[in-house]
Amino acid sequence: MLEIINLSKAYKANQVLKDTNITVNNGEMVALLGPSGSGKTTILRIVAGFIEANGGDVRIDGESILNYEAHKRNIGVVFQNYALFPHMTVQQNVEFGLKMHKVPAAERKVRVEEALKVVDMLDYAGRYPNQLSGGQQQRVAIARVVAIRAKLMLLDEPLSNLDAKLRRQVRVEIKELQRKLGITTVIVTHDQEEAMTLGDRIAILNEGRIQQIGTPMELYDRPVNQFVAGFLGTPSINFFDMTVAGGNWTIAGRPVDREWAPEEKRGLEDGTYALGVRPENLELAPEEEEGFTMPVEVSLVENLGAETLIYFFTGQRQNCCRMPQSLYLEVGSRINLRFTFSKCSVFDRNGLRV
Amino acid sequence: MKKSVNKANALLIPLTLVFVLLFIIPFFVLFYYSFLTRSSGQVVPSTPYTVSSYLRFFEDSYYPRVVGRTLWLSLLTAGICVVLGYPVAYYITKARGYWKTVLMVVVILPLVSGVITQTLGLYGMLTSYGPVNNFLMWAGILKEPVEFLGTTTGVVIGLTQGFLPYMILTVMNAIQAIPDNVLEAADNLGANGVQRFFLITLPLSKTGVAAGFVLVFGCCLNSYTTPLLLGRGKISVIGTAIYQQAMELYNWPFASAIAMILIALVLVVFALGNTLPGVGGRKKAVSG
Numbered sequence: 188m189l190e191i192i193n194l195s196k197a198y199k200a201n202q203v204l205k206d207t208n209i210t211v212n213n214g215e216m217v218a219l220l221g222p223s224g225s226g227k228t229t230i231l232r233i234v235a236g237f238i239e240a241n242g243g244d245v246r247i248d249g250e251s252i253l254n255y256e257a258h259k260r261n262i263g264v265v266f267q268n269y270a271l272f273p274h275m276t277v278q279q280n281v282e283f284g285l286k287m288h289k290v291p292a293a294e295r296k297v298r299v300e301e302a303l304k305v306v307d308m309l310d311y312a313g314r315y316p317n318q319l320s321g322g323q324q325q326r327v328a329i330a331r332v333v334a335i336r337a338k339l340m341l342l343d344e345p346l347s348n349l350d351a352k353l354r355r356q357v358r359v360e361i362k363e364l365q366r367k368l369g370i371t372t373v374i375v376t377h378d379q380e381e382a383m384t385l386g387d388r389i390a391i392l393n394e395g396r397i398q399q400i401g402t403p404m405e406l407y408d409r410p411v412n413q414f415v416a417g418f419l420g421t422p423s424i425n426f427f428d429m430t431v432a433g434g435n436w437t438i439a440g441r442p443v444d445r446e447w448a449p450e451e452k453r454g455l456e457d458g459t460y461a462l463g464v465r466p467e468n469l470e471l472a473p474e475e476e477e478g479f480t481m482p483v484e485v486s487l488v489e490n491l492g493a494e495t496l497i498y499f500f501t502g503q504r505q506n507c508c509r510m511p512q513s514l515y516l517e518v519g520s521r522i523n524l525r526f527t528f529s530k531c532s533v534f535d536r537n538g539l540r541v
Numbered sequence: 542m543k544k545s546v547n548k549a550n551a552l553l554i555p556l557t558l559v560f561v562l563l564f565i566i567p568f569f570v571l572f573y574y575s576f577l578t579r580s581s582g583q584v585v586p587s588t589p590y591t592v593s594s595y596l597r598f599f600e601d602s603y604y605p606r607v608v609g610r611t612l613w614l615s616l617l618t619a620g621i622c623v624v625l626g627y628p629v630a631y632y633i634t635k636a637r638g639y640w641k642t643v644l645m646v647v648v649i650l651p652l653v654s655g656v657i658t659q660t661l662g663l664y665g666m667l668t669s670y671g672p673v674n675n676f677l678m679w680a681g682i683l684k685e686p687v688e689f690l691g692t693t694t695g696v697v698i699g700l701t702q703g704f705l706p707y708m709i710l711t712v713m714n715a716i717q718a719i720p721d722n723v724l725e726a727a728d729n730l731g732a733n734g735v736q737r738f739f740l741i742t743l744p745l746s747k748t749g750v751a752a753g754f755v756l757v758f759g760c761c762l763n764s765y766t767t768p769l770l771l772g773r774g775k776i777s778v779i780g781t782a783i784y785q786q787a788m789e790l791y792n793w794p795f796a797s798a799i800a801m802i803l804i805a806l807v808l809v810v811f812a813l814g815n816t817l818p819g820v821g822g823r824k825k826a827v828s829g
């Protein structure tokens with residue numbers, strides 16, 4: 188439905204977007220995830236028509252929209268700071284877009300009510316934006332978009348101004364709302380948890396380049412590069428230095444017997460690699476065990492009741508292991524860890540998955 | 542915590558002193574003088590106390606008419622400044638880079654060049670055979686030169702010229718305070734440029750317009766040099782009347798009484814200005 192094709196954008200010498208490609212299917216919610224400054228807002232602003240791209244194309248249903256002015260695109264944007272009109276009531280804010288689209292008064296009334304009902308703000312129709320909480324302002328911002336029946340909704344970090352508790356609640360609401368309305372949506376966020384829960388698919392952006400697009404689980408289990416692997420998941424993935432010499436593996440300085448290495452990866456060329464292991468793919472193992480294990484010294488324990496996070500060092504690097512039970516361990520005690528090799532990712536020197 | 546508050550207060554001391562020395566004390570001196578009696582041949586008036594200066598003000602229609610004229614000139618000037626100043630302010634706000642700096646300098650320059658210089662410059666421009674008249678005749682708009690000097694028109698032109706920058710700066714401030722996102726939201730919801738201006742920009746900057754209006758109006762009420770020079774002494778306003786009484790006739794009690802009435806007027810104007818929607822207490826939504 189929405190196609191972003193080879194989009195590029197530079198501010199003077201600062202190349203903000205480089206050949207960005209994203210396709211969003213009808214009714215789908217795509218989370219655009221990336222660190223601050225990676226160009227997420229820039230993409231949104233180009234699609235909405237607030238700024239011009241230097242190259243590439245943006246198409247909706249196959250037709251390029253770049254030649255349309257912003258006010259003719261019928262794309263609804265929910266801004267990071269909501270951008271409500273401060274001199275208008277909630278009702279007038281929502282009605283504004285309908286007036287601009289020359290909807291007759293009677294129908295306007297119906298549609299404003301409908302939109303306010305959807306976001307559960309009907310009781311606040313007469314209030315001014317500065318009499319509303321952040322969460323309520325945000326719902327009004329969404330209602331504005333719902334009312335004009337935009338084909339496409341773009342949300343720029345809609346949860347970042349809310350406190351942690353409200354954020355979870357609104358996250359669920361946005362997801363339900365989007366499903367109910369079936370509106371094609373791009374939601375920008377720098378929070379990986381938000382992206383994982385909201386996105387039907389996630390597009391990961393770094394330094395103006397799309398790193399990977401896919402369902403949350405595809406990205407989580409099979410990250411194409413070290414950046415994606417490190418960006419998704421909390422606590423984040425552990426990277427262990429790995430060398431392969433003459434077919435023999437060494438992980439964090441410990442040799443791995445030839446037959447213990449995972450079968451599909453035995454053909455690795457000689458060289459140095461990074462082995463990515465998620466905290467839940469490390470397990471406690473008895474001291475004397477068949478296969479590869481790693482003895483470590485516990486540096487920190489976080490018992491969260493349902494699970495326990497155990498931290499340890501390899502060299503200067505802190506790693507984490509997640510046990511799905513409540514465990515009591517002394518700091519400084521020695522444990523033995525087993526790797527679930529089938530779920531590990533191996534990255535080459537350039538950080539690419541092999 | 543407490544200490545830092547005290548420090549902040551300490552920083553205000555110099556300003557407070559200046560304010561007290563230059564404004565509060567003279568105000569009370571004038572207030573006191575206005576109830577004294579003029580003593581012939583001396584600047585400083587003496588007792589007995591009397592309200593005769595105030596009574597004299599309202600004795601015949603001369604001084605009330607001076608006040609009326611002053612109010613009218615001030616209102617007219619403030620109105621003209623809104624009409625001329627808003628588009629300029631809007632344009633400068635939207636300008637970018639070097640061009641914007643140039644425009645800002647052009648607006649601010651008159652403020653630092655002094656009233657006398659400007660007024661004399663205008664004086665030269667507005668004489669019967671000065672550039673303005675010559676141009677208007679050349680352009681065929683006028684057949685005969687118009688007398689600007691010594692007329693209300695000349696004074697209003699002078700006042701407008703002098704106080705327009707205040708209007709422009711105040712309005713610019715208000716337009717600049719509108720978040721870009723709010724304007725983009727209007728675009729996004731389907732408003733074209735004209736709709737966006739009249740439905741969003743203008744309503745959200747009307748506070749600045751009102752503030753600029755009150756500011757220019759207040760400045761005009763107080764003005765003295767411009768009416769004196771461009772009015773050629775024929776256009777009597779409150780400012781020139783005070784000057785005449787104090788510096789030419791040495792009637793300080795009467796001059797002080799007129800000054801008190803002027804101050805009262807200014808206060809009333811500002812108080813009224815504060816009750817305008819969206820100006821003073823920000824009763825309604827103005828936040829983002």
Ligand SMILES: Nc1ncnc2c1ncn2[C@@H]1O[C@H](COP(=O)(O)OP(=O)(O)O)[C@@H](O)[C@H]1O
Binds near residue numbers: 203222225
């Ligand atoms: N108007 C602008 N002028 C110059 N540089 C800009 C402008 N807007 C954004 N940038 C730059 O573009 C980069 C990406 O910005 P942005 O898209 O806002 O990132 P994100 O939304 O992912 O945090 C940043 O390096 C930022 O400094």
Ligand SMILES: [Mg+2]
Binds near residue numbers: 227228229
């Ligand atoms: Mg951003």
